[in-house]
Each structure stands twice: as C-alpha cells, then as structure tokens.
C-alpha cells in the first residue's frame with residue numbers, strides 16, 4: 001500500500017480533493033521547502049503526535065484504511081481481503097510481559113511492517129476530517145507531515161496560532177499534539193530549518209545535544225564493502241541537508257571526527273567527502289518521477305519524467321488543447337487522442353499524481369534503468385495497457401542484464 005502521494009500544488013488548502021501527502025524522507029522535505037521565502041508575519045511550527053501507534057482506535061484505523069483503499073482502483077474483493085488481513089493483525093498482537101501473556105486491545109504494534117502505513121492513513125483521515133475543518137486552517141501556508149511529525153508554516157498572529165493548535169487537540173481521533181514555534185528556527189526530523197535575514201529558508205543538520213556517535217564501528221563484522229561505503233552516504237546526506245557551503249564544511253569536519261573515532265581509514269572518509277564536494281546540491285535534490293494521469297472516464301496512463309513534474313503536466317495539457325488543430329488524429333499521442341475522441345479535447349477532470357520516484361543525483365545511468373523498471377511495474381500493476389488503459393506500449397527491456 002505504499003502509494004507515494006504528492007500533488008503538483010503544495011498549498012494545504014488544495015488537499016481536500018487529494019489523498020494526504022505524507023513525506024517519504026528528509027530529502028522529500030528539503031525538496032518541498034527549497035526556495036520558500038518567509039514573509040514578516042510567518043511562523044515556523046512543528047508538532048508531534050503523542051504516542052501515536054498505541055493510541056489508534058481499531059475502528060477509526062480501519063475506517064481510515066477503507067476510506068483510502070476505496071480511492072484506489074483495486075477491486076472490492078481485494079479491498080475486502082486487505083481489510084480482513086489488517087483486522088487480523090490488529091486483533092492478534094500477543095506479547096509476553098513478566099511471564100504473563102497479554103493481548104493488545106488498542107493501537108498497533110510498533111514493529112509490525114504495516115504499522116507506518118496504517119498510522120499514515122489514520123493521520124491522513126485526521127487531516128481531512130479535523131485539520132481542514134479547524135477554524136484558522138486557511139492561515140496554514142504549507143503543511144508537511146512525516147508519519148507523526150508535522151512541520152507547517154503559519155501566517156498570522158501567535159494568538160490565532162495558539163487557538164488553532166488548541167482546537168486541533170479537540171478531536172474524536174484521540175490525537176494529542178505537542179508543539180513548538182518560532183519565527184527564526186525549528187528542528188524537524190534531522191533538519192534545522194532557519195530563516196535568513198532576507199526571509200529565505202536555510203537548512204542545516206540537526207543533532208540532538210544528547211545524541212551519541214551512532215556510526216557503525218569499523219571493527220564490526222559487516223562486509224568490508226558495506227563499511228567503506230558508509231562515509232559516501234553520510235557525506236552526501238550532509239550535502240543535501242546543508243543549504244550553504246559554510247554549514248556543509250562545518251558538518252563535514254564534525255563527521256570526519258566522528259568517523260575517525262569509529263576507526264575509519266582516512267582514504268574512505270576522503271572518498272566520501274570529495275565525492276559529495278563534486279556534486280552540486282540541486283542535482284542531489286533532483287528526482288525522476290513515475291506518475292499516473294486519470295481521465296474523467298477513469299482510464300489511466302502511466303508516464304515518467306526526469307524533469308520537473310509540473311512541466312510535464314503542462315505539456316500534457318498543451319497537447320490536449322493542440323489536438324483540435326490536428327488533421328490526422330490517428331497520429332496523436334495516446335492522451336491527446338483519447339481526449340480528442342472522448343472528451344472534446346477538454347482537459348477538465350484530468351488528474352495527475354506522482355506514484356513512484358527515483359533519485360537521480362548519485363548514479364545517473366542506473367537511475368534511468370530503475371525508473372524504466374518502475375514504469376513497467378506500474379503499467380502491469382494498474383493494468384493500464386490498451387485497451388484497459390491509455391498506455392500503448394510496454395517494454396521489459398529494462399529488466400534484462402547484458
């Protein structure tokens with residue numbers, strides 16, 4: 001059920017018509033706040049849902065799962081089956097404490113592999129049912145959620161913000177939020193989000209003052225190849241997070257010190273450092289997307305793009321409009337041709353959504369192949385090949401090894 005859902009528009013107010021848009025990771029958050037400029041009366045706000053996993057009431061959680069499953073085009077039998085499995089998992093969590101067996105009656109087991117998705121759906125429904133109905137929600141400029149961690153930008157007074165947050169805590173979902181806000185800086189996930197003097201947002205690495213050096217020790221028995229690749233991943237992470245070079249160099253020095261303390265060789269550390277130096281930040285944040293487009297008669301087209309999703313969407317819309325001038329409709333691409341034949345070349349009701357993604361920053365060639373594989377995977381999974389959908393061709397070439 002891992003449908004990544006991100007719409008081209010990020011403003012929270014648009015969310016009512018769409019599935020909620022949980023963040024997948026820090027990079028996702030960085031991409032969404034990159035380039036934002038804060039006005040004088042804007043506030044950075046973070047919220048935390050208190051003990052989410054154990055506070056989800058089964059009936060609410062099941063209702064959320066059903067609500068979002070009904071929005072997919074999975075058949076009713078499959079949806080029923082998934083819900084039955086979910087119900088089983090929720091009602092059969094036995095554990096032993098001090099030699100006595102217990103059955104968990106409320107909430108989900110934190111270790112269950114469906115728990116994060118389940119929690120995401122539950123909070124997705126909470127966002128739709130509660131947040132969007134809370135007085136003052138129109139002052140929320142941007143709203144990002146990673147499971148139970150929320151970051152948003154508020155425009156207005158702090159008394160209104162206080163009122164909004166207190167209102168959020170009155171809900172039938174058993175959700176209690178704690179929060180922090182500032183005009184200058186907040187910490188969210190592993191990010192410090194700060195406002196610079198010109199209002200633009202800058203980001204740095206956030207490490208709790210109590211955090212220890214958790215890097216894997218070089219003397220551990222993991223495969224040597226895995227261990228020597230850790231610095232590369234960690235330096236790239238710093239590079240992505242730090243929006244300015246000064247902050248990156250400071251974090252890189254600290255990271256080098258921590259790697260040395262864990263017994264890593266200078267050669268491995270340097271390789272990671274210089275690799276991240278040679279990659280510019282925008283390319284590290286770049287992504288390739290597999291998306292679906294659904295027309296008013298529910299036919300689906302799966303496509304992909306390595307450029308900005310917004311640009312690709314605009315191209316599709318333009319193609320549909322331009323089809324009217326075409327003298328040879330048979331030569332049109334599948335979306336404009338379908339809209340020409342079935343919808344009077346009017347793109348109204350055409351809806352786009354990203355469903356999968358590949359980061360292209362690190363290994364360009366590999367990423368292209370993985371992207372093609374994902375596209376093929378979704379064409380098969382959602383059965384969008386003509387005549388069932390709007391895709392006209394499918395290729396399995398990307399799965400072959402030469």
Ligand SMILES: [Zn+2]
Nearest residue numbers: 295296297342
């Ligand atoms: Zn149609």
